[in-house]
Amino acid sequence: MAQDETIFIGASRRPDDSYQKAEELLLKYGNRHGLVTGATGTGKTVTLQILAEGFSQAGVPVFCADIKGDLSGVSMMGQPKDFLLARAEAIKLDPYDFAEFPVIFWDLFGEQGHPIRATVSEMGPLLLSRLMNLTDAQEGIMNIAFRIADEEGLLLLDMKDLQSLLANIASRADEISGRYGNITKPSVGAIQRSLLVLEQQGGNHFFGEPALRIPDIMRTTRDGRGAINILAADKLMMNPRLYATFLLWLLSELFEVLPEVGDIDRPKLVFFFDEAHLLFDEAPKALVDRVEQVVRLIRSKGVGVFFVTQNPLDIPETVLAQLGNRVQHALRAYTPREQKAVKTAADTFRPNPDFDCATAITQLGTGEALVSMLENKGVPAMVQRTLIRPPAGRLGAISPEERKTIMSLSPVAGQYDQTVDRESAFEMLQKRAQDAQQAQAQPQQTTTQSGGGGWTLPDFGNGGGGSQQPTTQRRQAPAPRTSTRQTATEAAIKSVVRSVGTTLGRELVRGILGSLRRKR
Incomplete structure (x- = not known):
């Protein structure tokens, strides 16, 4: 031979x-x-x-x-x-x-x-843009997405990682546009639709782990x-663009991974x-x-x-x-x-x-x-x-039977058969969104608690100075009232206040009480 x-x-x-x-x-x-x-x-x-x-x-x-x-x-x-x-x-x-x-x-x-x-990160924005036939503007957004992923430590492994990242970028468009250029939600939406088409054509089978090892x-x-x-x-x-992009990716990986050997x-x-x-x-x-x-x-x-x-x-x-x-x-x-x-x-x-x-x-x-x-x-x-x-x-x-026999005896049998889904951008962005929701809900929960967690109230029974005691201690030893005297007229009017319960009523009563105090 x-x-x-x-x-x-x-x-x-x-x-x-x-x-x-x-x-x-x-x-x-x-x-x-x-x-x-x-x-x-x-x-x-x-x-x-x-x-x-x-x-x-x-x-x-x-x-x-x-x-x-x-x-x-x-x-x-x-x-x-x-x-x-x-x-x-x-x-x-x-x-x-x-x-x-x-x-x-x-x-x-x-x-x-x-x-x-192959992972999305390995494919890179240029080949992905070629694969999805994106416009120049959309390719620019894809490059920004990869830059954001690098800066924020977001692993882009499979298609749901990239979809989550694009959704996150769309929600932060105003913030990111100030740093990297204009990002419009319609352009992001067009990329997401292209991803959906790619997924339907079998792209979800290609992107993920374990990724192919060149050796x-x-x-x-x-x-x-x-x-x-x-x-x-x-x-x-049936999807020639995926075929061509994959082979070009493989060539690029060989170029990146293999060492220089010169003439051999x-x-x-x-x-x-x-x-x-x-x-x-x-x-x-x-x-x-x-x-x-x-x-x-x-x-x-x-x-x-x-x-x-x-x-x-x-x-x-x-x-x-x-x-x-x-x-x-x-x-x-x-x-x-x-x-x-x-x-x-x-x-x-x-x-x-x-x-x-x-x-x-x-x-x-x-x-x-x-x-x-x-x-x-x-x-x-x-x-x-x-x-x-x-x-x-x-x-x-x-024949299919001969092919199965050869595959069962292959040196890589079992190494790539099962998909591995480790924590990546999809899970990290989900956790980030949940943490943000909890942070927004926390102040609403604390206002419903008596005294407010971490808040202090003034102690009117200690010479008017502010107290730093916790709310629970104040409840056990409430400050005594300095005076319980009130005139019959004041008692009657306060009763009216409790029964009225409207803003107009309270304002009217405050005016009457004020006039009574001035007369005394």
């Missing part, structure tokens, strides 16, 4: 239509990234499979998405079918050995693989083979981004710049990235320029855009005088491709018309 320091890809065709020269990928340039393109049904999935097999056999872990379920067959030993044996004979692949490879199945929904989760996708077996991590993406593709003899991990056009569809410039930065710099972390898509025009030129290893399957040229794609693909190869590259792209058969890999000193090799080698693993999807 991988002989010495290379991965055998196929054999190039001679002018007489025989195959002679082996086309190989040098492992030391596996982290210089690559591109696999071609129309539907031209053999891209098989090319992806044989590359994954080659890296695994060389001890390099692989992460790739399985859009249709076909890639899962790599976990089972291949079967000697006639067309596979004929291709092996044509390219002089002797011996043609079948093998099964160590596979770990993953699934964001936890149905066809081990669940993959778990970089495992090797005891015999030195790298794990092939396969993400079940058939259901995930083989990659630490190879990442295959299938249906790569989904990453760039309607992507804002900031996001494209982020992808370009990650692709350019992650090479020094020992990570290779291979984009797999139908059309080379799907990849921005700034990213396309970073991809040194190229495999181009057949393209059709019926429309002006397709003709432009053929010309673009042909122009990216180092020309071969034996054939016209643009013409060859439209004439390639299934399983054939134009191949140009980096040679010594990282220079692209002359493009060759190549028949791709047959895979060692099984072609096509495996």
